[in-house]
Amino acid sequence: MMADWDIETDLLVAGAGPGGMTAALVAAIEGLDVVVCEKADQVGGTGATSAGTLWIPGNRPSRDAGFEDSPEDAARYLDALIGDDDTSGHRKAYLADGPDVIDYLTEKTDVQFLPCGLHPDYRNNMPGAASAGRAIIPQNFDGRLLGADFARVRPPIPEFMLMGGMMVGKVDIIGLLGRYKSFGAFRHSAGIVLRYLTDRLRFKRGTRLVMGNALIARLYYSLKKRDVPVLFGAPIDEFVKDGESVVGAVLKSKDGVRRVRVRKGVVLATGGFAHNPKYREAFMPSPTPHYSMAASSNTGDGISLAEAASAGIDSERHQGAGFWSPVSVTRREDGSEGLYPHLAMDRAKPGLIAVNAAGRRFVNEAVSYHDFVEAMYRSHETVDTMPAWLICETAFVTKYGLGAIYPETRDLSKHEATGYVTVGESLEALAENIGVDAAGLRDSVERHNGFARTGTDEDFGKGDLELNRFNGDASYTPNPCLAPIENGPFAAMAVWPAEIGCSIGLSTNPDGQVLNAEGAPIPGLYACGNDMGSVMAGSYPGPGTTLGPAVVFGWRVAMHAVGRTHGGASGS
DSSP: OOSOOSEEEEEEEEOOSHHHHHHHHHHHHTTOOEEEEESSSSBOGGGGGSOOOEEOTTOHHHHHTTOOOOHHHHHHHHHHHHOSOOTTOHHHHHHHHHHHHHHHHHHHSSOOEEEOOBOOOTTTTSTTOOSBSSEEEEOOEEGGGGGGGGGGBOOOOGGGEETTTEEOOHHHHHHHHTTTTOHHHHHHHHHHHHHHHHHTTTSSSOOEEOHHHHHHHHHHHHHHHTTOOEEETOOEEEEEEETTEEEEEEEEETTEEEEEEEEEEEEEOSOOSTTOHHHHHHHSOSSOOSEEOSOTTOSSHHHHHHHHTTBOEEOTTOSOSEEEEEEEEEEOTTSOEEEEEOSSSSTTSTTEEEEOTTSOBOSOTTSOHHHHHHHHHHHHTTSOOSSEEEEEEHHHHHHHOBTTBOTTOOOOHHHHHTTSSEEESSHHHHHHHHTOOHHHHHHHHHHHHHHHHHTOOTTTOTTTSHHHHHHSOTTSSSOTTOOOOOSSSEEEEEEEEEEEEESOEEOBOTTOEEEBTTSOEEEEEEEOGGGBOOTTTTOOOSTTTTHHHHHHHHHHHHHHHTTOOSOOOOOO
């Protein structure tokens, strides 16, 4: 043990993402001295670039809005999706405490939420699934409240901002597209644009924060109000141990080495192993994906440190190593490569199919992003599906958009020049341009067109699930997800698998204590967020599958550190 300490505190939290900042905030509210150390120079990690949705069955914002739910139904749904083995108790703890955690944050912090309302679970054909009420989003946040520290909030990806820096949510997009159809839409659109233009007189980007950026900013703002220090550019280099107990850590930064003594423990919330080649090769499916939506700083630091301290990795119960989205690869104005996640805006719309190298459909295109990628891997076992190709008319792109190409775009030449989209006057020409089997593509399109006319997808059931219809075009009949693809020119876009978060992580108990290889807690060591093996075990029940558990188990970690386990939400 070290005799000299530079910092002494109750709790050291490694990582300023949603899980880490929740743990730090709750611990501070409950009276602990807390220090946060962050590897990057900004807060947020992957959470800052996410949609910001939390999947919390039984949450109060949804109940107050009139959406009913029951813990029993949510448990039945997860049992059907994941399996009914919850011997560890993680799932029970998550469902029991989730609503209380949201109440706690709402009452004691500036982290405030709104109900999503109608937003179906992703496998809403399973027992216990719900059509609405389980998803919540953070309220928009005024970044100006952070002052100069607004620059410390990691911005969203450029593809999610308009005009070089204006954040927009789903409601904003609907308003912008319909700005000339109603006075309300015009007023809303004009308001957010004017706000953005005013912001740019003082800031590098817009201060009207939505989605994941709003969640991160609200957490950071709440930490600042509690005077919780965040040390930037200061990752943990090693633990200090007394026997088997973690009693401190060594931080390394450009300013030198700092030794931190902890009285309660160290919390690992470093974002998982998304960019760690060793862990990717060990746990990710083959071919190992080249792309990731996770923050580049998520290199498995916490997991590596814990393994060196005899921690175990929770992998056996998981259906997969990560949570997935298909992405298209963009070319930004500065020449760099970007990724656009195809979550919900295009794949479910009528008039689009996805094919493999044989030109054949392999999936219900309107399933969740996670299920879409899993279907890519199943197809790739027999036919090259890396990449898969989204096929539509160019008129589809103008109407609905495609990837990072916004609706109302009529001239695709700029995107053709960068290779982002490929156009062909005929299906045969398109097939030749993208290297897929022309006869297979023609047969797939003709078969799909027959389904579009009847309204029934006999091969994959596109439009059958409520989730499909929710993301489709309600104005199109008889099936909001099916329309013929018949009038050229035609467009194709390549999509690749990318994980948006890791499912496999450290073995923990429901209080977030890291377990050793024998299943015993390592004293003084916690994990949450993507450093912790996910309660969802590689399944994806609904929107907010990573953020919901990150926040709930961040809260449970803090409560255990202060000696108040298994619920309870009092405090100063």
